[in-house]
Amino acid sequence: xxxxxxxxxxxxxxxxxxxxxxxxxxxxxxxxxxxxxxxxxxxxxxxxxxxxxxxxxxxxxxxxxxxxxxxxxxxxxxxxxxxxxxxxxxxxxxxxxxxxxxxxxxxxxxxxxxxxxxxxxxxxxxxxxxxxxxxxxxxxxxxxxxxxxxxxxxxxxxxxxxxxxxxxxxxxxxxxxxxxxxxxxxxxxxxxxxxxxxxxxxxxxxxxxxxxxxxxxxxxxxxxxxxxxxxxxxxxxxxxxxxxxxxxxxxxxxxxxxxxxxxxxxxxxxxxxxxxxxxxxxxxxxxxxxxxxxxxxxxxxxxxxxxxxxxxxxxxxxxxxxxxxxxxxxxxxxx
Amino acid sequence: xxxxxxxxxxxxxxxxxxxxxxxxxxxxxxxxxxxxxxxxxxxxxxxxxxxxxxxxxxxxxxxxxxxxxxxxxxxxxxxxxxxxxxxxxxxxxxxxxxxxxxxxxxxxxxxxxxxxxxxxxxxxxxxxxxxxxxxxxxxxxxxxxxxxxxxxxxxxxxxxxxxxxxxxxxxxxxxxxxxxxxxxxxxxxxxxxxxxxxxxxxxxxxxxxxxxxxxxxxxxxxxxxxxxxxxxxxxxxxxxxxxxxxxxxxxxxxxxxxxxxxxxxxxxxxxxxxxxxxxxxxxxxxxxxxxxxxxxxxxxxxxxxxxxxxxxxxxxxxxxxxxxxxxxxxxxxxx
DNA sequence: GTGAAAGCGCTAACAA
DNA sequence: TTGTTAGCGCTTTCAC
Numbered sequence: 001x002x003x004x005x006x007x008x009x010x011x012x013x014x015x016x017x018x019x020x021x022x023x024x025x026x027x028x029x030x031x032x033x034x035x036x037x038x039x040x041x042x043x044x045x046x047x048x049x050x051x052x053x054x055x056x057x058x059x060x061x062x063x064x065x066x067x068x069x070x071x072x073x074x075x076x077x078x079x080x081x082x083x084x085x086x087x088x089x090x091x092x093x094x095x096x097x098x099x100x101x102x103x104x105x106x107x108x109x110x111x112x113x114x115x116x117x118x119x120x121x122x123x124x125x126x127x128x129x130x131x132x133x134x135x136x137x138x139x140x141x142x143x144x145x146x147x148x149x150x151x152x153x154x155x156x157x158x159x160x161x162x163x164x165x166x167x168x169x170x171x172x173x174x175x176x177x178x179x180x181x182x183x184x185x186x187x188x189x190x191x192x193x194x195x196x197x198x199x200x201x202x203x204x205x206x207x208x209x210x211x212x213x214x215x216x217x218x219x220x221x222x223x224x225x226x227x228x229x230x231x232x233x234x235x236x237x238x239x240x241x242x243x244x245x246x247x248x249x250x251x252x253x254x255x256x257x258x259x260x261x262x263x264x265x266x267x268x269x270x271x272x273x274x275x276x277x278x279x280x281x282x283x284x285x286x287x288x289x290x291x292x293x294x295x296x297x298x299x300x301x302x303x304x305x306x307x308x309x310x311x312x313x314x315x316x317x318x319x320x321x322x323x324x325x326x327x328x329x330x331x332x333x334x335x
Numbered sequence: 336x337x338x339x340x341x342x343x344x345x346x347x348x349x350x351x352x353x354x355x356x357x358x359x360x361x362x363x364x365x366x367x368x369x370x371x372x373x374x375x376x377x378x379x380x381x382x383x384x385x386x387x388x389x390x391x392x393x394x395x396x397x398x399x400x401x402x403x404x405x406x407x408x409x410x411x412x413x414x415x416x417x418x419x420x421x422x423x424x425x426x427x428x429x430x431x432x433x434x435x436x437x438x439x440x441x442x443x444x445x446x447x448x449x450x451x452x453x454x455x456x457x458x459x460x461x462x463x464x465x466x467x468x469x470x471x472x473x474x475x476x477x478x479x480x481x482x483x484x485x486x487x488x489x490x491x492x493x494x495x496x497x498x499x500x501x502x503x504x505x506x507x508x509x510x511x512x513x514x515x516x517x518x519x520x521x522x523x524x525x526x527x528x529x530x531x532x533x534x535x536x537x538x539x540x541x542x543x544x545x546x547x548x549x550x551x552x553x554x555x556x557x558x559x560x561x562x563x564x565x566x567x568x569x570x571x572x573x574x575x576x577x578x579x580x581x582x583x584x585x586x587x588x589x590x591x592x593x594x595x596x597x598x599x600x601x602x603x604x605x606x607x608x609x610x611x612x613x614x615x616x617x618x619x620x621x622x623x624x625x626x627x628x629x630x631x632x633x634x635x636x637x638x639x640x641x642x643x644x645x646x647x648x649x650x651x652x653x654x655x656x657x658x659x660x661x662x663x664x665x666x667x668x669x670x
Numbered sequence: 671g672t673g674a675a676a677g678c679g680c681t682a683a684c685a686a
Numbered sequence: 687t688t689g690t691t692a693g694c695g696c697t698t699t700c701a702c
Contacts, residue, residue, distance in 0.1 A: 010401075010459075010481070012679055023689045028681060035682095036687065058458045059397045060679035063694045066345075068394065070458075073438070084419065091440055100454055103408070103438040105426055119435055123393045123405075124345075146345070228623035254619065284589065285619070288563035347695055358673045363697060370698090371671060395695035398678045673702075678695105685690070 011052045020048035031056070062124070071127045071311060072102045072120035074113060074141075076154070080133040081282060082300060086152050089304025090129055090311075097312045099126070117141060127311045130154075131304070135168060136197040148314035152307040153300070155323055162314065164307045164324045166298040168198060171328045172205030174296050175249045175277040176213075178330055184247030184275050186218045190234045190259055191251025194223040202251050202279065218242045226251075231258020232265075239266045246274055253278040257289045260335060264290065276335040279328075291334035298328040346387045355383035366391070397459070406462045406646060407437045407455035409448060409476075411489070415468040416617060417635060421487050424639020425464055425646075432647045434461070443468075452476060462646045465489075466639070470503060471532040483649035487642040488635070490658055497649065499642045499659045501633040503533060506663045507540030509631050510584045510612040511548075513665055519582030519610050521553045525569045525594055526586025529558040537586050537614065553577045561586075566593020567600075574601045581609055588613040592624045595670060599625065611670045614663075626669035633663040 017027035022045060029035035030045035048054075062068045073090060075083040087103075094101055102125065104116035120128060127147050132138055132154020140156045141149055148162070155163030179187050189206050192199040203221040210217055219242055224230035231250065235258065238245060248263070250256035256278030260270055268274050271291050278286065281297035303326040310320055352362035357380060364370035365380035383389075397403045408425060410418040422438075429436055437460065439451035455463060462482050467473055467489020475491045476484055483497070490498030514522050524541050527534040538556040545552055554577055559565035566585065570593065573580060583598070585591035591613030595605055603609050606626050613621065616632035638661040645655055 010679090013681095014679075024679095025681080025690070026688055029688090032681080038687065041687080055453070055457045057398075057679055059394055059403065060694090061681080062394045063392075063398055063679080063696090064681055066694080087438070088440060091438065100437050100439070100458065102435050103422070103426065104435070105423060118390070122390050123435065254623070258623070288589070288593070345695090348697095349695075359696085360674075360698075361672055364672090367697080373671065376671080392695055395678090396697080398680090398695080399697055401678080671702105674700090676697105676699085678697095680694090681692105683690105683692085686688085 010057070011054050013054065013056065015052055016045060016049045016054050019052060020045045066124075067126055068124050069097075069099045070102065070123065070125050071099055071129060071315075072104055072116070072123075072125045073129045073131060074104045074106050074116055074120075075131040075133075076106055076108050077133045081280070082133045082153055083131040085300035086131045086304035086307070089301040089306070090131075090152070090308040091304075092301075093305045093308025093312065099312070101129075113141070121146070127315045129307055129311055130156075131307075134196060134198065135165065135201070148311060148319060150307045150311045150314065152304060159323065160321050162310055162319065162321050162324070164303055164310065164326060166300065166303055167325050167327050168201035169205030169208065170325075171279055171296040171298060172202040172249070173209040174328065174330045175279065176206050176209040178277055178294065178332070179247040179249060179275050180213055180215070182275055185215060186242065186245050187215065187247035187249060188218040188238050188242060188245050189221040189249050189251070190231060190238065190255055191221060191223055192226040192255065199223060199251050206249050218245050224255075226254055228254055228258030228261070231255040231260075232262035233258075235259040235262025236266050239263065239268065248274060248276045250276060250278045253280040253282045253285045253289075253293055253295050256293050256295065256335075257285050260289050260291070260293070271335050278335075281331050286331075286333065289335065294333045294335045295331050296328050297331050299326050302326055345392070346389050348389065348391065350387055351380060351384045351389050354387060355380045401459075402461055403459050404432075404434045405437065405458065405460050406434055406464060406650075407439055407451070407458075407460045408464045408466060409439045409441055409451055409455075410466040410468075411441055411443050412468045416615070417468045417488055418466040420635035421466045421639035421642070424636040424641070425466075425487070425643040426639075427636075428640045428643025428647065434647070436464075448476070456481070462650045464642055464646055465491075466642075469531060469533065470500065470536070483646060483654060485642045485646045485649065487639060494658065495656050497645055497654065497656050497659070499638055499645065499661060501635065501638055502660045502662050503536035504540030504543065505660075506614055506631040506633060507537040507584065508544040509663065509665045510614065511541050511544040513612055513629065513667070514582040514584060514610050515548055515550070517610055520550060521577065521580050522550065522582035522584060523553040523573050523577060523580050524556040524584050524586070525566060525573065525590055526556060526558055527561040527590065531561075534558060534586050541584050553580050559590075561589055563589055563593035563596070566590040566595075567597035568593075570594040570597025571601050574598065574603065583609060583611045585611060585613045588615040588617045588620045588624075588628055588630055591628050591630065591670075592620050595624050595626070595628070606670050613670075616666050621666075621668065624670065628670045629668045630666050631663050632666050634661050637661055 017024045030042045106113040128149045131152045137157035151163040278295040281295045286293035352359045365377045441448040463484045466487045472492035486498040613630040616630045621628040
């Protein structure tokens with residue numbers, strides 16, 4: 001049974017050396033492919049290591065090298081729709097560099113964050129990724145850290161820091177262009193709270209894209225909350241003020257889903273009469289909507305992957321300060 | 336800027352000792368409260384440590400003690416609705432023991448899992464938590480591991496292992512009892528695929544609870560998939576076969592949401608004519624439903640917390656093999 | 671009450 | 687081609 005705490009002594013490289021009948025140093029060289037050894041010796045050592053089930057102690061190795069091949073991920077909310085795919089991308093990227101990540105959930109609390117930072121530094125992580133759940137810029141972790149830091153999704157407000165963000169305006173543009181391409185001309189925008197940078201950026205991006213296409217937005221952007229309830233309400237209201245609207249770009253899939261329900265129940269035929277596009281590509285939501293939602297995927301997993309790559313590069317002495325933007329892509333469903 | 340990889344040499348306990356004018360060993364004792372030292376000496380050392388911003392190297396400490404104060408969490412899907420709250424609970428519990436967790440996402444792939452396991456063992460984690468995303472029992476990680484393992488949500492199929500699971504039958508009972516308490520008598524069950532243990536257990540639990548209350552289920556349990564589309568379809572079908580049904584217990588919130596829509600659109604008045612209860616307490620879904628869903632929260636965060644506690648105990652030499660069950664609770668909304 | 675020295679498991683320089 | 691030795695940063699006996 002695997003419950004028993006380890007009583008069996010750890011097999012060390014000394015055991016391997018003894019078993020292979022060579023010195024400790026020789027065993028080390030054989031296992032790491034260093035130095036010049038007879039192939040026969042190498043093989044013998046490897047065989048001994050296998051038989052004994054030897055696994056080198058990363059701890060001892062770290063003590064010597066000063067590197068731990070470990071990074072910390074500090075996330076603002078581990079529950080999040082946003083930080084999860086980001087973390088997944090990061091893990092993917094780090095795996096390539098044989099690194100592994102400590103998970104720290106700060107729950108949006110600066111105290112917890114500082115606490116986790118200290119813990120990570122004590123453990124001598126080689127670098128840190130800070131993953132937020134909102135796109136609003138955040139204060140840097142701390143001045144003068146001994147390791148590189150990369151901010152993902154939520155950028156640092158210090159432009160000298162390295163941040164990776166999604167292309168909010170580009171996402172809005174993709175959505176609007178799709179609506180126009182499918183023949184919509186009177187396009188409205190329903191979104192989340194104006195206090196969120198994401199809502200503001202997407203609204204601005206939509207207005208710009210429409211302007212470039214020679215169109216004006218049907219009414220002002222409707223700011224509300226990131227809920228279906230708001231989407232339903234806003235859709236009904238929109239139809240009252242602009243009965244001829246034929247396209248709605250929504251700031252998120254949750255809002256978009258509310259909008260589809262609101263429009264349908266107000267008597268609009270979807271997708272014939274009105275086209276709806278969301279942002280997020282949150283599958284449970286998008287696929288259950290009627291009709292299933294066309295939406296913009298922000299590419300969060302790629303974003304995380306990119307953040308991981310940038311961190312690895314910085315650890316290797318090639319930092320790339322500044323804001324790095326990751327493009328999203330359109331996912332066409334039926335709406 | 337925080338990009339610069341650490342050039343500043345790490346301040347070690349030797350520096351602190353020198354600064355305080357004591358020997359290295361004395362500094363160590365002072366900082367850890369060991370041995371017998373003059374209070375004045377302790378203070379002097381502490382002051383020196385503070386001035387130098389000394390943080391002890393966990394790596395060196397681990398080499399000596401053989402413990403790393405680190406555990407691995409292997410999760411089957413980091414995206415999951417299920418493993419996330421579990422991980423959160425685990426992290427919470429571990430924080431108390433000053434431990435920190437490595438995150439490994441196996442993506443349901445045994446090869447990746449074995450790979451991660453090896454990595455974790457190399458890094459000499461003190462213990463491992465395996466978090467699944469389905470309640471079906473899974474094969475143990477490996478025989479004869481040198482560290483304790485706790486399985487969370489998805490139990491090991493070896494009863495000698497330590498597993499923490501949610502109370503599936505109890506959850507079904509809570510749901511059914513609520514329906515009966517609110518006056519429902521003709522209660523049906525719509526749920527996910529019969530191939531999922533969760534669906535089978537919940538159906539069995541519902542049948543038992545109804546029987547004890549002297550009621551029979553309205554028709555057979557309707558197995559399908561964990562989607563809204565299935566819920567909508569099944570609801571319409573149910574109403575055709577059992578027009579007098581006045582309560583539906585659903586195997587998940589997603590299904591329940593589909594069921595509410597299906598019932599409403601088939602002309603049933605909710606919640607007056609038919610009461611609906613789900614399982615999961617997945618807020619985005621439950622709160623957006625019309626009416627908002629009454630549902631059973633499986634207490635996944637507590638489950639994770641419990642798993643963390645059990646792991647800490649096992650690491651301290653007090654293993655508790657067997658299956659540990661965590662109770663859920665009813666969350667009453669309007670459905 | 672404090673200092674000196676050994677050793678945790680490993681790698682890397684240097685000797686043989 | 688292989689063995690020996692020092693030392694990474696810390697804790698812990700054991701002398702003093």
